[in-house]
Amino acid sequence: MLNSLRSLVQEVNSARDLQAALDIIVERVKQIMQTEVCSIYLRDSGSSSYRLMATEGLKQEAVGKVTLDANKGLVGWVVSRAEPLNLENAAQHPRYEYFPETGEERYQTFLGAPIIHHRQVLGVLVVQQVENRRFDESEEAFLVTVSAQLAGVIAHAEATGALDNMGPTTHAARFAGMSGATGVAIGTAVLVTPAENLSRVISGLSDDPAAEKHLLQNSLAAAQDDIERLAEQLNNRLTPEEQGLFDAYLAILADTTLISEVEQRIDSGDNAPYAWSQVILAHVATFDSMKDAYLSERASDLRDLGRRVLGHMQNTTAQTRIYPEDTILVGDELTATMLGEVPEGCLKGMVSAQGSANSHVAILARAMNIPTVMGAVDMPYLRLDQRRLIVDGYRGSVVSDPGEELLRQYEEVVREEQVLVKDLEAITHLPCETLDHHRVPLWVNTGLMVDVTRSLERGAEGVGLYRTEVPFLLRDRFPTEEEQRKIYREQLQAFHPHPVTMRTLDVGGDKSLPYFPIEEDNPFLGWRGIRVTLDHPEIFLAQVRAMLKASEGLDNLRIMLPMVSSIAELEAAQVLIYRAFHELLEEDFTISLPPIGVMVEVPAAVYQAREMAARVDFLSVGSNDLTQYLLAVDRNNARVAGLYESRHPAVLRALIDVVQQAHSQGTTVSICGELAGDPGSAMLLVAMGFDVLSMNAANLPRVKAVLRSITLEQAEELLLQVRDLPDAESINHCVQEALKKSGAYKLLRSSVGDKISL
CATH class of the missing domain: 1.10.274.10 (PtsI, HPr-binding domain)
Structure with missing residues (x-):
């Protein structure tokens, strides 16, 4: 059967369209299992009923006409239970229902397997025969396996609207990818x-x-x-x-x-x-x-x-393209040069079937504030040219041919975001403090010089994370100590006298240098962060020396160590920092030893937060990686990204523990992940006692607006409500209700997650 399954999958994948694929499946499964009937029932778009879409053995005139409600008949029972149903005498089952249009009255034996994709029952695959017998375990396992293979084909057809031509209802098609740059764009697709x-x-x-x-x-x-x-x-x-x-x-x-x-x-x-x-x-x-x-x-x-x-x-003439004023650039693999071809002011959004947030085009999109979705691998990009698209850079999804209601909702989001920017400008230079005067410093995460202007314009009071790996990523060799010094000096001067927290080189995982490759089966659990730089002290020392030199006369530098998982790693790094400091003193540099801190981003650091806090000047939680490691979820993996939940109870309890352990040693603690930039989560973080929130500059005004509209007591009451809740869904609901009660909710109601329902 394994060989038969491989052959079947190849045939289905090469089918010219969905109906051809369904016909191949019923014909081949009937043949392989030596049954007298094989049929496929698929969910009607936008309804809970299931329609007979292909059959070998039942009456062909019933195809496309026989519809079963999800709570009726044996097919409906398979849907309700979401598991196989194997019957020796189907007519005796209490859920049996006779449909004369199909001519199935002769068939006593019934085996149905649900077609499930992302926990949704898309259809049912059924085999039947006249003889009274029970299908054995190997036959049942084969049908379940075929159903699992079929699930991806059906899900793609449902998303692209291929099912619309086979059923009575039409709907917008939505494709999942990953966010390359946040924001919402509505426009006309231009295929490149x-x-x-x-x-x-x-x-x-x-x-x-x-x-x-x-x-x-x-x-x-x-x-x-x-x-x-x-x-x-x-x-x-x-x-x-x-x-x-x-x-x-x-x-x-x-x-x-x-x-x-x-x-x-x-x-x-x-x-x-x-x-x-x-x-x-x-x-x-x-x-x-x-x-x-x-x-x-x-x-x-x-x-x-x-x-x-x-x-x-080959002297091929470049294709002349017309770029409308609302261009959404679409392609299999967008590149930086394709972006450059679009006239200034016309590019509203981008969608690439291939690529990730690390690609050059995504880096440019973020720098230019162009909503972008990358890695939309199931998107039929060749069929999208000149069609209406919505690019949801918050969710990392694309909607083609949106209906009037959905389009209206997204248009309202875009309008309200434009208004929001103007409204938030009024509080840019006001302090971030609650109504009862609890002060909360808001810092920013940076990596490119373009972030500096945006950050200062939005009232940033410091830098909680400067990603020093960016200059390394943009070169074809290690930058020299002097090249690094100049880059770091620009950052320190731009934010002076505010503090700038520079994270030492953090490569590995999803970031590798082209001239220093790291190839591993599981890079996120491998050679990355402090592990790399401790193994190469020459790289670490040159970087620390460059940072210290750059701080001369400014004294606003803070050094932060990434991916620390043990006290031994921390102490080894500190020894190297002290060595670099004393070397420069001997070279007559007038510098001070900057505060040294540790990023808490692996579970081991959570459970050693007290010991680490006793040895450093500050702790900083990297909530993105910490959430990923605590939940064992790669948020860039579309299959499990839905399980990545930053307000998961385990994550919130870990954050509370870190703050308590740090403060027990008199050590300040900040947070520099995306959680800090979420207005609702910011209320929880303030209640936990975080001393600083650091976020992307774009999120700073929203967070400030919320925190200025509540009291610390209200935030603490919210934390008491959610800390013992059993799941993220309950916590999210509770936070959303608290946001609605805040004075800033009217400003923030353009949140995509709050307004849009697909």
């Missing part, structure tokens, strides 16, 4: 698909290597001109640091090793287009095979540049 295909370059020979090399060099130069032109077009919208992404593209085009490989193939007889395509595809395959998220994204860069150069070689 590269005309050049590296895989379809026909092998060609040449007896004039010099001419082919000349073509190669001219094409490289033309592609370089393209990149420089696009970078210039985006010059006003990006900082010099973000422009460095295009410098990385130019560096690839100037890579002598890459060019040498192409020229060697030309010398062996290949023409330039074929030689170029083969070398690029080989490098793309190498990067694609890497498990590290950042390195695998380099494959996208190579493909993009490879196509561009190939286009110049």
